[in-house]
Amino acid sequence: MDAEQIINEAKKKIKHILDTRKISFYSLAQETGISEATLLNWYSKRNNTPSLYSTILVCKALKIPISSLFIEDESVLYLENCKKDILSKWDLLNDKQKDAILLHMDSYIG
Numbered sequence: 001m002d003a004e005q006i007i008n009e010a011k012k013k014i015k016h017i018l019d020t021r022k023i024s025f026y027s028l029a030q031e032t033g034i035s036e037a038t039l040l041n042w043y044s045k046r047n048n049t050p051s052l053y054s055t056i057l058v059c060k061a062l063k064i065p066i067s068s069l070f071i072e073d074e075s076v077l078y079l080e081n082c083k084k085d086i087l088s089k090w091d092l093l094n095d096k097q098k099d100a101i102l103l104h105m106d107s108y109i110g
Contacts, residue, residue, distance in 0.1 A: 010069035031061035
């Protein structure tokens, strides 16, 4: 992959995260301090490229490691610290406790 392809893939991943999480460019602009118009240009057009600093701001706002934008293996999973904590505690539970927690979680989600 050449540099342009890598950048375009990273931009696609960010756009996918925004769409999946239903985060607007307006909201992202508020979080990052980057203008909404600039964000729209970066993630809606192929020929505009954000700076590294701006990409770091976007990743911090989305709570994702910047390295996740450049990983080709989609099976690699990156977790925030709170999710790592949950998983480490999950491993200490027996099956009955896990089932009870999943049932409880389902009641919140609907």
